[in-house]
Amino acid sequence: MAATTVTPAVPRPAAAGPAGADSVAVPLALPLPVLHSTVLGWYEANARDLPWRTPEATPWAVMVSEFMLQQTPVKRVLPAWAAWLERWPTPADLAAEAPGEAVRMWGRLGYPRRALRLHAAAVAITEEHGGGVPDDHATLLSLPGVGEYTAAAVASFAFRQRHVVLDTNVRRVFARAVTGVEYPAQATTAAERRTATALLPADAETAATWAVAVMELGALVCTARGPECGDCPLFTACVWQRAGCPPYEGPARRGQSYEGTDRQVRGKLLAVLRAEHGTVEQARLDAVWPDPVQRARALDGLVADGLVEPVEQGVYRLPQ
DNA sequence: CAAGCGTGGTC
DNA sequence: TGACCAAGCTT
CATH class of the missing domain: 1.10.340.30 (Hypothetical protein; domain 2)
Incomplete structure (x- = not known):
């Protein structure tokens, strides 16, 4: 089947070049309506039963x-x-x-x-x-x-409108299926937004279901690690798959260190405040972390963020 | 705009 | 086991 070229729903200004010069070539080997029905059909059969997706929500x-x-x-x-x-x-x-x-x-x-x-x-x-x-x-x-x-x-x-919904799942699905790379860039790019716009169904109700369906595909099948490509409805169309699943090339993806950070100290301090319904004395907070400098910095940060309220010297509580 | 922000689970 | 990941936002 010939590759389908999809023109963005919102064309670039004419000044950018001749008509069509800036259209996004989406080398997915699927016509748009087939892509939509494939993913929507998969979603209908495989969606999780989450309470915030029910009509009563x-x-x-x-x-x-x-x-x-x-x-x-x-x-x-x-x-x-x-x-x-x-x-x-x-x-x-x-x-x-x-x-x-x-x-x-x-x-x-x-x-x-x-x-x-x-x-x-x-x-x-x-x-x-x-x-x-x-x-x-x-x-x-x-x-x-x-x-x-x-x-x-x-x-x-909630309101069944037509919007580009770009979360980490959707970005990963498009990175693989459309762009042919294992992972998207760290920050969302204009090109990603153009691709997502080009693929969005025209009808609002359909677009709303499409948005959650692509997210679900990323969450359940096209996962960050160990994707289940054998179960993927886009297996034969996926550009990354067709390219032989080339491994990610690029800068190391940022790790989230935690041990020993201010974040860990903030977490421990706030846990004490959460458990106590009244005020908390300084001594109880001092007990959660040995380093007084880091402890003070973390507490100051919590106060600055409005997560903790100083009552008087050496006494704290959750914000009233 | 890169860095900071919690917590728990996985490989 | 430590690195990475999980429906991001703010500054």
Whole structure:
């Protein structure tokens, strides 16, 4: 079958060259409609049964899931998400509480600044947007803790709109299937965005399902390590596969050291504060880490971030 | 824009 | 076992 050339949905300015000169050649050996039906069919048969994907899931429930899923695996999010929504079924419910309660409820999901930002987003929704999660991308993007990905995800998944949803899974699927490399670059490029735009179904409802379907393919089959190419619906079309699965070439991908870092100390300090419902004396915090310099730096950082509130000299608590 | 930000699991 | 990974955001 001949390779299909896909023209971007949003053409570049004419000044960039003759018409079509800047079109994105997508050497996927599949016509676009076949690509769509292949991935959508795979999704229908293989999608996980996740609670935030059910018709009963409110936009707020979808938004909470997106915050929690930022860098945290689905398995750990599932129970936390259910407990969160049980306690705070609407943005107003969360906004009515102290930010420290959000931090406490966040538990051990990691990156607790997300809890603070989710609380701040709930306050903004309640005070500035009539209590309902905004349905347009730009307004979503203006909320604390909502970046390009999360705004597109909420608009797409909760409101069934047509958006390019580029997360780490989608980027990896396109890197392999379309570009023919094992891993995408560290930062999202304009070329990636053009490719994703070119492949997005025209119909909004279809595009919304397409977005979650490609993500799911990346999460379940086209994984970072040990992809199950034998189970992949794009096996025969995949450019990386056709090239013989060449290994990643490029700069070493950044590792996340943790042992001995300020992050580890912050985690230990905050764990003490989370477990204590009142105030905490300095001595209890001093017990979590031997180095007083690093300990002080970590605590200062938590205070600067608003995750910890100094009450008086040597006494701290979660923010009220 | 590269670096910083938690926590747990995997190979 | 240490490096890498997990639906990113902010500065």
